[in-house]
Amino acid sequence: MTNRVARPTAAGLWTAILLSIGTTVAGCAKRDDAPPPAAAAPAMVESAPAMPDRPPPNPERNAYFGDVHVHTGWSFDAFTNGSRTTPTDAYAWAQGREITNSGMGGKIQIQTPLDFYMVAEHAEFMGVFNQMSDPSSPLSKTEIAKGVNSPDPNVRMQTFAGVLRDMSTGNLDPALTDTTLARSVWTEIVKAADAAYRPGHFTTFAGFEWTANPEKRNLHRVVVFRDTQKLPDMVLSSLESEDPETLWKWMDDLRAKGSALLAIPHNGNASDGRMFEMVKFDRRTPIDAAYNSTRARNEPLYEITQIKGTSETHPDLSPNDEFAGFEQWDYTLSADYERPKNRAGSFARKALLDGMSQEAAGKGNPFKYGFIGDTDTHNAAGSNEEYNYTGKFAFENEAAHRLNGVPGQPAGQVQQVQEFSSGGLAGVWAEENTREAIYDAMSRKETFGTSGTMIKVRLFGGWDFGPADANGAGLAKAGYARGVPMGGDLPAGPGKAPTFLVAASKDPRSGNLDRVQIVKGWLDGSGKQHEQVYDVAWGGDRAPDPKSGKLPPVGDTVDPATAEYTNTIGSSELVAAWTDPDFDPAERAFYYARVLEIPTPRWSTRDAVKLGIPVPKGLPVSIQERAWTSPIWYTPAR
Numbered sequence: 285m286t287n288r289v290a291r292p293t294a295a296g297l298w299t300a301i302l303l304s305i306g307t308t309v310a311g312c313a314k315r316d317d318a319p320p321p322a323a324a325a326p327a328m329v330e331s332a333p334a335m336p337d338r339p340p341p342n343p344e345r346n347a348y349f350g351d352v353h354v355h356t357g358w359s360f361d362a363f364t365n366g367s368r369t370t371p372t373d374a375y376a377w378a379q380g381r382e383i384t385n386s387g388m389g390g391k392i393q394i395q396t397p398l399d400f401y402m403v404a405e406h407a408e409f410m411g412v413f414n415q416m417s418d419p420s421s422p423l424s425k426t427e428i429a430k431g432v433n434s435p436d437p438n439v440r441m442q443t444f445a446g447v448l449r450d451m452s453t454g455n456l457d458p459a460l461t462d463t464t465l466a467r468s469v470w471t472e473i474v475k476a477a478d479a480a481y482r483p484g485h486f487t488t489f490a491g492f493e494w495t496a497n498p499e500k501r502n503l504h505r506v507v508v509f510r511d512t513q514k515l516p517d518m519v520l521s522s523l524e525s526e527d528p529e530t531l532w533k534w535m536d537d538l539r540a541k542g543s544a545l546l547a548i549p550h551n552g553n554a555s556d557g558r559m560f561e562m563v564k565f566d567r568r569t570p571i572d573a574a575y576n577s578t579r580a581r582n583e584p585l586y587e588i589t590q591i592k593g594t595s596e597t598h599p600d601l602s603p604n605d606e607f608a609g610f611e612q613w614d615y616t617l618s619a620d621y622e623r624p625k626n627r628a629g630s631f632a633r634k635a636l637l638d639g640m641s642q643e644a645a646g647k648g649n650p651f652k653y654g655f656i657g658d659t660d661t662h663n664a665a666g667s668n669e670e671y672n673y674t675g676k677f678a679f680e681n682e683a684a685h686r687l688n689g690v691p692g693q694p695a696g697q698v699q700q701v702q703e704f705s706s707g708g709l710a711g712v713w714a715e716e717n718t719r720e721a722i723y724d725a726m727s728r729k730e731t732f733g734t735s736g737t738m739i740k741v742r743l744f745g746g747w748d749f750g751p752a753d754a755n756g757a758g759l760a761k762a763g764y765a766r767g768v769p770m771g772g773d774l775p776a777g778p779g780k781a782p783t784f785l786v787a788a789s790k791d792p793r794s795g796n797l798d799r800v801q802i803v804k805g806w807l808d809g810s811g812k813q814h815e816q817v818y819d820v821a822w823g824g825d826r827a828p829d830p831k832s833g834k835l836p837p838v839g840d841t842v843d844p845a846t847a848e849y850t851n852t853i854g855s856s857e858l859v860a861a862w863t864d865p866d867f868d869p870a871e872r873a874f875y876y877a878r879v880l881e882i883p884t885p886r887w888s889t890r891d892a893v894k895l896g897i898p899v900p901k902g903l904p905v906s907i908q909e910r911a912w913t914s915p916i917w918y919t920p921a922r
Contacts, residue, residue, distance in 0.1 A: 338484030341715040344760040345730070347740045348717055349709050350400030351378070351666045352489060353506050353550065353590065353658035357386070357678075358469060359493075360409040362662035364432050364444040366678030369664035371403040371473055375480035375488060377665045385663065385674070385681045392665040392674050392681070396738065396793060398709075399717050400487035401480075401666075403473060404506045407492045407521040408451065409460050411469030426459050437679050437690045441697065445619030452500050456523070467518045474512050483718045492519040494547070496526035498565075500618035502554035503528060506587070506658075507535070510544035510723040527565040529575070532582045546727060548656065550587035552635070553595035554617050557626025560635035560651055562642075576642055576650035585726055586653035588632055588733045588912055589708035590660040591667060591676045596878075596912060597633040605817050606834070607880065610910065611705040611735065621696035636915060637805045637813040640872045643919075644807055654729025654771045654914030655876070657708020657736070667707045668736035670909070671793070673887035676704055683891040687900060702900050706736045706887050711911070713742060713769065729771025729914045738791040739911040741800075743770040743877045745918075749783040754861035759787050770876070771914040776921040781867035784916070786820065787859045788879040794909060795881040796854030797823055798838040802862055806873035817878075820862040823855030840883040842906040847885040847893040849906070854882040869920060876915040880908045 356374050357367040368386035377383045380397035384390075415421040416429035423429060431443030450456050470492070477488040490512050496503040503526065509515060520534045535545055552559030563570055588596055593613025602608040616622045628634055632653065639651030659666040663678045673686075680686045680701060689698035711732040712725040725731060732741050742760070746767025753762040763785050768774060774782055790797050799822040805815045819828065819835045828835050841850045858879070867873075883906035892899045899905055 336485075339716065341721070343715065344764065345713040345715055345725075346717075347742075348399035348487075348712050348714055348722060349738050350398050350402075350487070350712075350722075351658050351661075351668070352400070352402040352404060352491065352508055352548070352656070352710055353493070353587065353660045354401060354403050354664065354666060355405060355493075355660070355662040356403060356664045358411055358414060358473070359406045359662060360413040360447065361406070361444055362677065363413040364440050364447070365662060366437065366440065367663045368678075371405075371476035371664075372480070374403050374664035375401060375476065379480075379486055383665065385678055390681045392663070394665070395669055395672050398666070400489070400722055402489040402491050402508060403477065404491045404493045405469075405473060406495045407466075407519045408495050408523055409447075410466040410492075410519070410521075412460055412462055412465060415465065423459060423462075426457060428457060428460070436692075438692045441693070448497065448500070448617065448619060451495075451497055451523070461523060463518060466521075470517075470519055474515060478512055481719070484716060487717050487719055487722055489719060489723070490515060494520060494522050494531050496522040496528065497617055498526045498558070500616050500622065501556045501558045502551045502617045503549070503558060504551060505531060505547040505549050505583070507531075507545060507547050508723065508726070511719055514538075514541065514543045516543075529565065529578070532578050535582050536578070544723070546585065547583045548585045548587050549583060550590060550658070550660070551592050551595060552586075552630045552632065553593045553598075553613060554615060554624065555630055556616050556624035557629030559630060560638060561629040562638065571642070571647070571650060573647045576648040579650040580648065580652055584652075584654055584729055585656055585731060586632055586635075587658050587708075588655040589657040589705065589735050591704045591707040592660060593703075593705055594735065595631050597631045598627050600627045601631055601634050602815060605815075607878075607908070607910075611907065613700075613703050613705065615700060621700060633803065633805065633815065636874050637807075637815065640805070640807055640874065641811065641813065644811060644872060652917065654726075654731045655733045655912045656710035656726070656731050657733030658710055659707030659736075661707065668709050669793075670706045670736055670884065670887050671890065673706050673890070675701075676707075683894050687888060687891050687895065687897070699902075702888060702903060708736055709734045709738065711740070730769050731771065732911055732913045734911040735909045737794040737881065737909045737911075739788060739794075739797070739879050739881070739909070741786070741788040741877060741879050741911045741913055743875075743913040743916065744768065744785040745772070745774050745782050745875065745916040746785075747774075747777050747780065747782055749785050749861055751861050754785055754787070754859045756787065756857070756859065759785055759859065768916060770916055772916055774916060774918045777869060777918075779869060781864045782918065783861055783863040784875060784877075785861055786877045786913075787857075788877075788911070789857045790881070795849065795884040796851045796856055797858050798854050798880040798882050798908060799823070799835060800858045800860060801878045801880070802875055803878055804864065804873060804875050806868075806871045808871060816866070818862070821858040821860035823858065823882075824853055838882050840906055842883050842885050842889070844889065844899065844905045845893070847890040849882075849884050851882070872920065873918045874915040875918075877913040879911040881910065883908055
């Protein structure tokens, strides 16, 4: 595979319109700036308050932000690490209400409420660990309960590490696999989602996480159901099989009975090459057309970023991409802080290329993924707001615990927590805020992921777009009428290069936009893989270097002493019509947009200032938050 830095684009091939006004991209959903009155969330399911009339659908679609990878104290690892939150707490928090960090103290409240949310408890040991704190439960008498209920957080973390180890080896206490209890808990999870669902205003989904971790390598998937009308009595656990084909068969069987569901893999960066490898689970049998078709049918999306790092690409795979090393979290899911060795098979961009190679060989494309982001919080409250970061686990709610660890915590664990990202968000373009519309957007891959901020971005590809189409008012209308949105396939072209319309607007609570890039991957005539990153729109008075083609950095206003920054650089909105200057109609290709903010303080910098200590060694003072659209694919006519 070759990597090239983008050279200056030929004159006349692209037009970038830089708007520094405070408007948003056409079709974006309006948000209520005032959160509901603060109130502690109840511990049991309750009906949501009455809401205004349901807004009418928007045929040009709105941008909605959410998170479909959320754990509460009902997940074994969340409970073991101190969380006593419930699904009802989670849905209250997502709508702007204050909740208690039960078990650890303190209050948690989001600054900008979300549009949709899904509690995805681990299918493994669902509800079991909660029972260990109930003296009347036989589970409280087990040996593992002593560690789970210890007042020492280090003992609880060691217990959690032991459970992870036993999951990988299959050496589990039979008392932990109580399916009767799990069925009851699954029913309550669904009830909580239904109680919080307010069509047109706030959407919830029923779902779970399938947590395969063979040899401490992450193969986790979140499963999302379109509705709660045709659900299984019980979800599938990876304790039955860690082979993803078992999960896909289970999903296909449910689909045959009328269910609508999809799976979303995540954290390939922690899989040590196993997430997107070219062999089946046995690590010997090459993947084939049947495997590829089954995987593509069940997994339309990939979670490109979350607390445990971003898995777009890696500097080892994309050495000419100057922004490839963003929030990597370079660990496997082991208790001994092991670093992965295999980059190929771990990151999304290489998977997109490998998928096209499979398709070129006549086997179909198993990795034709759209992108979203999520948090993977384990304390009911997502952690996506960098300026309002409360950590992944309950014990991280204190800034001192996030940066210094709890007393006696091993240095390796402290470093892992320091390197946690603030987590991401899922963005969808949908007609309205309902289960059906948002699920359908996920299914057709009209989605984008962000590193946690509410950057709004959309991408269209077509054959006859021009500069006049790159405007806020008419971009969506032109895109849908004469092109395909992100997640789609360009039809066979008329022999000329495709043009892409891209529009991005900033999060009002975050930094201005630095630039918009188009990331292209393609196969040449010999089947060799290539990638290139093009800067297509940017803020400020800058121009690419005439020799290297690189756009100068936007600058950095972050003050390490105060953890403050100024929005005096960058732009509030960037729009472009860009035509591929290197297009070859005989070559398969994909294109996705990446949007970068100006540098803003990382959560760890804010915590360090709050505590009056230096930023821990190895952590960046500032980061460039970002968003990624789903790709658009081009396949040559036969």
